[in-house]
Amino acid sequence: MNTPIDILKTYWNYNQFRAPQEEIINTVINRKDCVVLLPTGGGKSICYQVPALLLEGVCVVISPLIALIKDQVNSLLEKNIKAIALTSQLSQEEIIIAFDNLQFGGFKFLYLSPEKLQSKFIQDKIKQLKVSLIAIDEAHCISEWGHDFRPSYLKLPILKELQPNATIIALTATATERVILDISKNLEIENATLFKKSFQRDNLTYQVIYTENFYGKLLQILQKINESVIIYTNNRKQTKEVNNYINKNNFKSTFYHGGLSFKEKNTAYASWITDQTPIMVATNAFGMGIDKSNVRAVIHLNIPNSLENYIQEAGRAGRDGKESFSIILTNEATIYNTEERFKTTTPSLKFIKKVYSNLNQFYKISLGEQPLELFNFSLQEFCATYKLNILKTYNSIKILERENIILLDENYTKKSVLKFIVSNKHLFNYLENNPSKNNLIKLILRSYGGIFEHFTIIDEHNLSIKLGIKKSEVISILKNLNETGIVNYTYENSNSKLSFLVIREDAYTINRISKNIEKQHHLKYEKLMATISFIRNKTACRNIQLLSYFNEYITENCGKCDVCISKNKNTEITFQILNQILALLSEQSLSSQELSVLLKYNEKQLLNSLKILLEKNKIAITSQNKFKLKL
Template structure:
């Protein structure tokens, strides 16, 4: 058996483990079940990947998110480690080939979602494998008290029947004691060793900053920031708006959300990783598998939905151990809007019944029927037909998915195809008289073979990059060529597919899960209230508050959060602050905003000092609303 440290050096290039990684790995290698709670950046994946590589047989990894699965598989493949993911894009023949490769082709890791595991066909295939280790990632999803409960996780104990001799390891980054107890109970982890690492990050300071102009405050913070930054928003539209705003302010930014195509996501991600655009504006879809060491600041410009989400997102700063900051920008208006929107968009049981009924009507499904086929699904079109609120409807469908009523696959993508409708000679005759399309057509001919004989899958994004034009321009040109009869072009937007998992019974279907829905809605309210209480509590150290939420007791203030610093401000002499202000105003005129950007003092103290200097007639305000020194 290869030694764990040798495997770490060979594939990851590290020379030592971070506590408690080595202890966890040794426990797994002894065949003991483990429950691992490591905060974000704790290196959870290594805890099962290294023992799996040291052991004979396959490691099965259960993960709830397709994007996270793909990230993990790609990361392993880059290290020349054989891994495969079972996604909805694989046909039954593809799955048979995948299991043959797992059995005979040396593939070490099998990644799949808990929903995939419910397939009897896949269960039978898993029975035939030599499985040494089963890793349950995001294990908090198994608890009804977790922030991301998924009923499909409750079915995972079938793995004990399919592979009774396998060792189990369950991993999560965020869990209260109640959730940890649920994980042990529902996964039947008897005599499991529990590994917990404190949520305290001594190099990460938390700041709640109140500002009536969030964008102006964001600009102020970014001017001070060094290295990489992540700015988190709560909706997709805002990521683009904020990114464009910051680019106009001469920052270099990208934006990222779940609605982008894979190529757009990859481009944004790579530009950020390579520091071409050191600021990433994103929803919480960005972050899974992200391990960039030099993120110095994570900024939230909206209210997070839970402290679990907040601490995970904030924890993406300072992974190299250097001093870093988590900043949450807020004001009374934002907090009021957060609560109002939350109440408006959380689906009631009555609304969920309506959405479920309309889904069945939309696809012409009869009472008592359960279609085996999947359906292409556009949420926008569906909401337009039935005059439904988009976000509330999406939330309702996600609840139906959570309760195994439907399955919404948002990673499905049809491919665009084209085929020339005229002969080779006719095409060249056309090009002689139409120069505007020459470059595009020549690129298609160079890039794709057989375009005169059969329909060929194309990638508009790749074509646009090679032509150095926008993707929309390429699509427009192809549609024009289609309309002229030069080629036949089928443009496929990235869309979703919807699968119905139960027989249609309308209200009876929802009545059976109504208690679960009410409980989860109440839990979401509790978690949002915990965030608001955290924001509004200006007396207790931020780190102490967060540790208390996750069942850790600490009475030692961090000394670096906004609460601790506000208490220390009293010890900062007003004389020092006024001298600093007077110094920066030498030979220049500045606004209070510009002064606060330059000086590393609390904004409130700076404004108070400016007032004192004005009263002492040492500075004055110009007609442009700037401060300047008064000549002595």
């Protein structure tokens, strides 16, 4: 294997090798830095993976999301390509072994987050490697004008110091002209070759449908499409509700959100990708690495946070080139609620300070201390302890993460499990002698089926709320039951891990990043309002609107979006009215009121038509204020 075509034929679908990928791959092989802007599904990953397999040495890939890193590494491993992901789950010893494998074991890819790169230990290890290529994925994160700005990306030029001879390729699916300039400038590759593919998708129709009956309209759409679909919702609860609703109406669907376990996510994805359940109902957590060619429609029941997010999600439809649809279901109440939700769930600086202070209290971090260990983290337990709004608190934690104050790894999948290991008779005898445990045991038996037959995942926090006691009391009782041989109980505190990246300085920690936070709040609000403006704009072709946002300017209407269809219908109606008015006036003069009775069109349509005929000098007004045909 010594050509890109050989590599593609061996590991990928050969048909993916198409312009501009061929030119990009050759540019990288010739050791020239480049910035690549390809729409979702445009085949960005092969632009660095193919050259990496041809060049001698390791390819270092920077990616912002642990889930995306794992998805990419698993995909490479399935192809028998050696790849390693550096995550917070690896111990120091495992990291050392990983770098030994990269140096001596023929491994070709090292994936890590920009935060992980800040470690001096990891920087020293990377410096010892023979690195041919550095790939910066989701490169828009380096721009403060990007829709997912991460300050940690601004520190990526350290890679040029560690590996001055490595070629750099920066990749993104969504970037305005300003963001593209920032990518080159901030990565210090200002002479990089720019590859930019148009966002124009001739086979994709954009439609915004106003309706008061979302679910009814959704069923109508699904009946017409009857193929693979992605439905995006506002939240985890709604994914279940929509999934249950369409299942009850005889459609095969599954659901996906960030709160599912790794196994549950894999099961849902496998069921959808194989068309066992061709409809996927999901939050925007579903999307990374999704490459299914026959998705006929992407339907939004929510309003996307930005047009960048929208065009990425919409772009998952019609990758096979066949006619497909991106549909937003909305109404004025939804638009108003979206804007209000943004305002109420966007945390103030005061609230962020409170969350940061509470985190330090929760883990007993002393002033001036920076603990090195990973802490188990339960958002529900934390919010219950300090009586905090869950969504607002989560957004605060993500802001603290974005600003490199803390790191939250939400990809731990261990949860508490329980199984009763005594007979029913033995258990009831035990309850008679231990009445203090009655309420908890009976609640568990009501809440979890099959708990005598197999290990069952349980939620101590929910149990504590239902019983009105502390979570620690529930855990204590379950541990006691485990010790006395009534149950087999394995306790796991959380499916998330949290670490502190800076020393505790309380208010000063937040004060020094306050301008960044306020700037990002303002930018996110502007982006949301741009999306709302797009949805409300019923005069300009949807395709023209979207392309102009990304600095592509065309004048020809698509002719098939909701705006174009509406204009065409109005034009047809107008011609009908004009002809009917002329036919009536050819026989006699008539007032507008008389015409309205005879034609039964609404007043606005009729008056507009009369105005057109007057301007075109086809009719005139008599002294009796009636309209007559002008000869």
